Amino acid sequence: MKELPRVYDPKKVESKVYALWEKSGFFNPDKLPKTHKKPFSIVIPPPNITGSLHMGHALNTTIQDILIRQKRMRGYKTLWLPGTDHAGIATQNVVEKELKREGLSRHDIGREKFIERVWQWKERYGNIILDQLKKLGASCDWSKTRFTMDEDYQRAVKKAFLHYYKKGWIYQGERTINWCPRCQTSLSDLEIEYEEEQSNLWYIRYPLKNTQINTNKNFTPEPRRRTPIAEQSSLRGAASTLRGRQAWYGAGANQRKFIVVATTRPETMLGDSAVAVNPGDKRYKNLVGKMVILPIQNREIPIIADPLIDSEFGTGAVKVTPSHDLTDFEIGLSHRLKSYKVINEAGRMTGEAGENYEGLNIPECRQKVIEELTRSDLVEKIEPYSHRIAKCSRCGKTIEPLPSKQWFLKMEKLAKMAISACKSRQVKFIPKKWEKLYFNWLENIKDWCISRQIWWGHALPIWYCQIGKKSKIKNKKSKINRNKERYFISLEKPEKCPICGKCQPEQSADVLDTWFSSALWPFATLGWPIACAQNKKLKIKNKKSDIERFYPTDVLVTARDIINLWVARMIFSGFEFMKEKPFEEVYIHAIILTKEGKRMSKSKGTGIDPLSLIEKYGADATRFGIIWQETGSQDIHFGEEPIIAGKKFCNKLWNASRFVLQQISKSKIKNQKLNKNKLTQADRRILSKLNKVVDSVGNDLENYQFGKALRNLYDFFWHEFCDLYIEESKKQNDEKSRRILLYVLLSSLKLLHPFVPFVSEEIYQKLPKSHKKKSLMIEQWPSAPPLDRARRARSSNGVAKIKNQI
RNA sequence: GGGCAGUUGGCGCAGUGGUUAGCGCGCUACUUUGACAUAGUAGAGGUCACAGGUUCAAAUCCUGUACUGCCCACCA
Numbered sequence: 057m058k059e060l061p062r063v064y065d066p067k068k069v070e071s072k073v074y075a076l077w078e079k080s081g082f083f084n085p086d087k088l089p090k091t092h093k094k095p096f097s098i099v100i101p102p103p104n105i106t107g108s109l110h111m112g113h114a115l116n117t118t119i120q121d122i123l124i125r126q127k128r129m130r131g132y133k134t135l136w137l138p139g140t141d142h143a144g145i146a147t148q149n150v151v152e153k154e155l156k157r158e159g160l161s162r163h164d165i166g167r168e169k170f171i172e173r174v175w176q177w178k179e180r181y182g183n184i185i186l187d188q189l190k191k192l193g194a195s196c197d198w199s200k201t202r203f204t205m206d207e208d209y210q211r212a213v214k215k216a217f218l219h220y221y222k223k224g225w226i227y228q229g230e231r232t233i234n235w236c237p238r239c240q241t242s243l244s245d246l247e248i249e250y251e252e253e254q255s256n257l258w259y260i261r262y263p264l265k266n267t268q269i270n271t272n273k274n275f276t277p278e279p280r281r282r283t284p285i286a287e288q289s290s291l292r293g294a295a296s297t298l299r300g301r302q303a304w305y306g307a308g309a310n311q312r313k314f315i316v317v318a319t320t321r322p323e324t325m326l327g328d329s330a331v332a333v334n335p336g337d338k339r340y341k342n343l344v345g346k347m348v349i350l351p352i353q354n355r356e357i358p359i360i361a362d363p364l365i366d367s368e369f370g371t372g373a374v375k376v377t378p379s380h381d382l383t384d385f386e387i388g389l390s391h392r393l394k395s396y397k398v399i400n401e402a403g404r405m406t407g408e409a410g411e412n413y414e415g416l417n418i419p420e421c422r423q424k425v426i427e428e429l430t431r432s433d434l435v436e437k438i439e440p441y442s443h444r445i446a447k448c449s450r451c452g453k454t455i456e457p458l459p460s461k462q463w464f465l466k467m468e469k470l471a472k473m474a475i476s477a478c479k480s481r482q483v484k485f486i487p488k489k490w491e492k493l494y495f496n497w498l499e500n501i502k503d504w505c506i507s508r509q510i511w512w513g514h515a516l517p518i519w520y521c522q523i524g525k526k527s528k529i530k531n532k533k534s535k536i537n538r539n540k541e542r543y544f545i546s547l548e549k550p551e552k553c554p555i556c557g558k559c560q561p562e563q564s565a566d567v568l569d570t571w572f573s574s575a576l577w578p579f580a581t582l583g584w585p586i587a588c589a590q591n592k593k594l595k596i597k598n599k600k601s602d603i604e605r606f607y608p609t610d611v612l613v614t615a616r617d618i619i620n621l622w623v624a625r626m627i628f629s630g631f632e633f634m635k636e637k638p639f640e641e642v643y644i645h646a647i648i649l650t651k652e653g654k655r656m657s658k659s660k661g662t663g664i665d666p667l668s669l670i671e672k673y674g675a676d677a678t679r680f681g682i683i684w685q686e687t688g689s690q691d692i693h694f695g696e697e698p699i700i701a702g703k704k705f706c707n708k709l710w711n712a713s714r715f716v717l718q719q720i721s722k723s724k725i726k727n728q729k730l731n732k733n734k735l736t737q738a739d740r741r742i743l744s745k746l747n748k749v750v751d752s753v754g755n756d757l758e759n760y761q762f763g764k765a766l767r768n769l770y771d772f773f774w775h776e777f778c779d780l781y782i783e784e785s786k787k788q789n790d791e792k793s794r795r796i797l798l799y800v801l802l803s804s805l806k807l808l809h810p811f812v813p814f815v816s817e818e819i820y821q822k823l824p825k826s827h828k829k830k831s832l833m834i835e836q837w838p839s840a841p842p843l844d845r846a847r848r849a850r851s852s853n854g855v856a857k858i859k860n861q862i
Numbered sequence: 863g864g865g866c867a868g869u870u871g872g873c874g875c876a877g878u879g880g881u882u883a884g885c886g887c888g889c890u891a892c893u894u895u896g897a898c899a900u901a902g903u904a905g906a907g908g909u910c911a912c913a914g915g916u917u918c919a920a921a922u923c924c925u926g927u928a929c930u931g932c933c934c935a936c937c938a
Contacts, residue, residue: 060897062897062898063898063900064898064900257938317938318937318938319938320937320938321938324938332938364936365936365937365938366936366937366938368937369937369938370937370938374937374938375938376938377938381936381938382936383936383937383938384936384938386936387936443937443938489866489867492865492866493865493866493933493934496865496934496935497934500934500935616932616933617933647932649931649932651873651874653868653930653931653932654931681886684875684885684886685874685875685886687875687876690867690868690875691867691868691931691932692874692875693874693875694874695873695874695875695886695887696874696887697873697874697886697887697888698874698875698886698887700886700887700900701885701886701887701900703900704886704898704900704901705900706900707898707900707901708897708898708900708901710897710898711897711898711900711901712897712898713897714897714898715897715898716897717897718897719897763875763876764876767876767885767886770885770886771885778897778898779902782897783902786896
């Protein structure tokens with residue numbers, strides 16, 4: 057036999073071994089040996105096509121690969137279904153950036169050309185991330201790769217939309233929603249991130265009706281008094297500060313001239329519809345129902361009482377701007393307030409803001425408003441204030457709440473379904489503590505704004521009649537909405553308009569929230585709805601479709617940040633469309649942070665690229681190092697040291713194997729039983745320790761304790777096998793001990809394979825033919841005799857049963 | 863404001879009641895012996911955040927404190 061190199065070189069091995077696996081076909085459940093019957097399936101959390109592998113993916117992928125490889129070796133018919141997500145806004149932004157380098161915007165080339173451009177981009181770059189998963193060793197069935205914008209998938213999405221629509225759960229509404237002025241689209245609450253920012257809290261005087269205010273343009277106000285720090289901290293808000301100032305809170309309401317509101321956004325006062333106080337706030341009791349004059353706009357607005365107001369904040373009186381604040385919108389609804397839209401979709405002031413302000417951007421307008429109010433002596437004071445500003449999670453720009461016509465999905469019943477699925481333990485979170493986050497969101501759910509004003513995504517299957525607005529409707533039976541705008545639902549492009557019978561209807565310009573399509577992932581990828589429709593035919597032929605065989609899937613592996621964004625939505629979608637959970641278990645793994653415990657971020661340069669780790673240390677070492685640090689759902693402060701340990705370990709494994717291979721080449725190893733009586737103390741010890749590790753690793757993997765399993769294996773292999781037994785065998789130097797060497801090595805390779813698949817496979821392939829199958833992937837997972845602690849404790853007799861297996 | 867984690871040798875972490883608290887990386891000394899110097903052998907290094915309590919026994923259970931991190935929420 058050719059001498060193996062002294063040092064394990066992953067570069068020479070990995071691509072070769074991966075090619076061997078792909079050629080074997082064993083990634084595909086239907087090409088596994090016939091003995092693999094019981095299905096075990098995982099659908100991958102589809103990475104964005106814009107993504108490139110980061111540490112989170114590496115951890116996520118490695119865990120799934122460990123599960124799949126282990127189950128495959130245990131004889132399951134394993135399917136790990138890969139794919140990618142079209143990632144609406146993210147992808148659109150990337151392509152827009154590309155256009156920008158050419159000096160173009162998407163509007164320059166138009167919608168159709170733009171979408172074409174995105175597809176081109178996808179063809180070129182969209183599968184990069186999947187190739188990167190291959191570098192890690194992922195044993196996905198690539199023949200089943202799916203994309204959330206595949207033709208079949210698009211059909212599934214439309215079907216789902218229609219389903220909800222028929223149930224009456226989809227409706228259109230004018231609401232104040234989160235709007236990103238840069239991405240030019242609505243965003244759901246979950247697509248928003250908050251950033252702490254230093255700003256001010258402005259205290260503004262709103263004159264009560266019938267109060268003269270100084271509108272003299274030449275009036276010079278007294279220098280503004282900054283509230284001394286001591287006073288600020290000793291007093292909660294301004295209420296107490298002002299209490300002493302008879303002018304505002306004096307003995308009788310009659311003496312008051314103003315009500316003071318506190319705000320972080322003075323520019324929105326141009327769109328105020330009311331001033332609100334808490335109903336229980338005694339300070340303002342007599343003012344509720346009175347009118348104030350909104351400065352600048354000189355509009356009469358009421359003082360109202362609403363329980364949403366926190367009387368502890370500021371002065372306890374708050375300006376209400378239904379158009380530009382989500383809470384204010386709610387208040388506006390319940391008090392039937394008029395809504396003034398003073399900021400437009402581009403983040404500029406509208407005509408409604410007044411001609412002096414129209415066209416200004418937010419900071420300009422803010423400054424101008426403050427100047428104007430100061431001139432009229434209506435600024436009570438300005439306090440420095442730090443608060444959290446809503447930012448677009450895709451582009452990082454500040455969110456602007458805006459009133460906008462959007463499509464919503466009613467969440468009440470869906471949320472209930474998702475809650476009961478988990479309460480009844482049909483779907484289990486591991487670790488269980490994450491259920492809390494899930495319940496918390498579902499129990500306080502709002503309807504889901506599913507429309508987005510971008511171009512890249514699933515178009516809403518909604519069509520508008522072009523002249524229907526004017527004509528009367530006669531056909532009442534059709535799915536015609538009777539609002540001002542006439543629209544209908546159609547999965548295909550309609551030949552002619554069912555409403556007016558004449559026009560060429562236009563499809564809605566909106567697309568669906570990316571997560572609407574991701575929510576269908578576990579079953580849409582397996583062929584829903586087409587495969588479900590065909591199931592009857594297949595039954596006659598005694599065949600089963602993928603969806604029948606592999607749905608529900610066994611486990612979903614993901615991180616906590618998308619529990620609500622994605623996991624919850626998959627759960628209710630599964631029940632709604634398949635009448636069945638999408639997965640039994642949800643394993644929530646750690647998040648990988650920098651060594652200092654900070655978020656890894658590309659822009660800050662704190663990220664570590666797993667590909668460079670693979671390049672430097674090899675894929676096995678990278679997997680090893682990541683899993684080594686995975687201990688439950690404790691966040692990982694990522695250090696490179698364990699990867700170095702992984703590299704060393706691979707080398708150790710390689711060299712121990714070299715030794716064993718040398719030994720067994722001395723004489724032919726026969727497959728016959730060991731004579732128990734001839735076993736030495738060391739023989740018994742290693743066999744017993746092997747049994748123990750088989751047992752514990754099996755348990756650890758069942759319980760998703762990957763780091764623990766790996767550490768157990770490491771200790772066993774390095775310290776028990778290499779340090780003790782190999783050294784001992786050198787002394788023994790007989791056939792029996794060589795047989796034990798081979799047996800323990802082979803067992804170790806099997807146990808280690810899910811963790812370090814490349815090196816273990818490479819070594820396996822070097823074993824004598826009589827001792828191996830086509831690939832380590834389909835070797836039988838070792839099994840230890842049933843755990844018998846009592847007996848094992850008494851003596852090292854655990855070896856009794858194992859000898860028959862050698 | 864609410865919730866959840868964490869605090870163990872230089873660094874990153876295991877360890878959920880019971881012998882001298884372990885591991886990786888690093889460090890010190892010696893060893894190139896015929897698998898491996900990406901190694902072997904030996905070793906240094908920790909009052910297990912702090913304060914109480916439960917117990918025959920606590921890093922481990924309970925209570926509180928401090929610090930750090932994360933998440934959620936309609937503090938405008």
